[in-house]
Amino acid sequence: xxxxxxxxxxxxxxxxxxxxxxxxxxxxxxxxxxxxxxxxxxxxxxxxxxxxxxxxxxxxxxxxxxxxxxxxxxxxxxxxxxxxxxxxxxxxxxxxxxxxxxxxxxxxxxxxxxxxxxxxx
Amino acid sequence: xxxxxxxxxxxxxxxxxxxxxxxxxxxxxxxxxxxxxxxxxxxxxxxxxxxxxxxxxxxxxxxxxxxxxxxxxxxxxxxxxxxxxxxxxxxxxxxxxxxxxxxxxxxxxxxxxxxxxxxxxxxxxxxxxxxxxxxxxxxxxxxxxxxxxxxxxxxxxxxxxxxxxxxxxxxxxxxxxxxxxxxxxxxxxxxxxxxxxxxxxxxxxxxxxxxxxxxxxxxxxxx
Numbered sequence: 323x324x325x326x327x328x329x330x331x332x333x334x335x336x337x338x339x340x341x342x343x344x345x346x347x348x349x350x351x352x353x354x355x356x357x358x359x360x361x362x363x364x365x366x367x368x369x370x371x372x373x374x375x376x377x378x379x380x381x382x383x384x385x386x387x388x389x390x391x392x393x394x395x396x397x398x399x400x401x402x403x404x405x406x407x408x409x410x411x412x413x414x415x416x417x418x419x420x421x422x423x424x425x426x427x428x429x430x431x432x433x434x435x436x437x438x439x440x441x442x443x
Numbered sequence: 444x445x446x447x448x449x450x451x452x453x454x455x456x457x458x459x460x461x462x463x464x465x466x467x468x469x470x471x472x473x474x475x476x477x478x479x480x481x482x483x484x485x486x487x488x489x490x491x492x493x494x495x496x497x498x499x500x501x502x503x504x505x506x507x508x509x510x511x512x513x514x515x516x517x518x519x520x521x522x523x524x525x526x527x528x529x530x531x532x533x534x535x536x537x538x539x540x541x542x543x544x545x546x547x548x549x550x551x552x553x554x555x556x557x558x559x560x561x562x563x564x565x566x567x568x569x570x571x572x573x574x575x576x577x578x579x580x581x582x583x584x585x586x587x588x589x590x591x592x593x594x595x596x597x598x599x600x601x602x603x604x605x606x607x608x609x610x611x612x613x614x615x616x617x618x619x620x621x622x623x624x625x626x627x628x629x630x631x632x633x634x635x636x637x638x639x640x641x642x643x644x645x646x647x648x649x650x651x652x653x654x655x656x657x658x659x660x661x662x663x664x665x666x
Contacts, residue, residue, distance in 0.1 A: 353587070354580075354581075354586055354587055355586075355587060355588050355589030355590075356580075356585060356586045356587070356589050358589070359589050372495060372587075372588075374495055374557060374558070374559075374588055374592065375559075375592055375593070376588045376589055376590065376592050379589075379590075379593070380589055
């Protein structure tokens with residue numbers, strides 16, 4: 323899946339960045355930036371409620387495909403300007419992180435941890 | 444933890460400066476100041492929780508400055524009442540420790556202010572901000588935001604009472620280069636510590652800020 327396709331599928335708003343044709347390599351969801359720095363991978367789509375300027379710095383550092391900021395929270399103008407400058411794609415969803423991650427998972431995006439076998443019992 | 448016992452414990456530990464920083468409130472700072480009299484400097488302040496759920500120790504020289512911050516923080520607190528069963532009672536006491544009243548506002552909630560907002564407000568009021576217990580995996584500037592945000596008006600970093608400076612700097616290299624203190628973050632008397640030594644001209648927040656930057660001969664030494 324590309325960033326573009328995720329934008330269409332989830333009805334996301336593009337707040338910053340232009341490289342929407344990039345392939346999404348996987349997903350990660352957390353509001354703890356220290357965890358994101360340790361665990362998200364290059365090309366991932368990151369789902370978070372945080373809108374602080376450090377979110378963009380982490381996106382740039384890890385070379386993420388996109389960041390989805392959830393629950394309609396919008397980073398401030400300076401943060402988005404920096405994202406544009408650094409080529410970090412910032413997307414916005416009115417839905418919460420649970421729903422966004424769930425939709426992405428349904429669409430085939432996986433995290434870096436192996437899936438837990440679903441119990442049918 | 445009532446004012447006379449805090450003062451007594453501070454004297455036993457040989458402390459000359461302490462700060463009283465309740466969560467999102469400064470209501471008990473004046474009582475501790477009064478109980479201390481001239482024997483001990485009590486900096487009034489607050490431990491503010493930002494919208495990113497980062498704990499920030501905000502320190503001032505005067506109660507009126509802390510009271511102004513409290514007003515700004517309370518405007519940015521979500522509505523709701525404290526649940527004593529979960530969060531404990533929020534007593535306000537006098538200098539003898541006698542009960543005055545119970546604050547019912549939910550003080551353990553995060554404000555809607557960002558870390559940058561808090562720092563700007565505190566700076567504007569003449570205070571300083573130290574990021575609280577940055578070695579912890581939660582409610583910490585480093586855990587929650589990964590590293591110190593660019594341009595943040597921050598005086599320094601605080602480590603929790605059992606932290607080892609070497610271990611923290613090895614595990615969290617993004618903290619290297621920042622002035623640090625170790626504080627008790629004491630919620631109980633036995634949690635008060637005397638691990639931080641300040642070399643300053645006088646016990647003011649401006650001097651503490653200089654010491655954290657190791658400027659003009661001021662410095663901080665962690666035991």
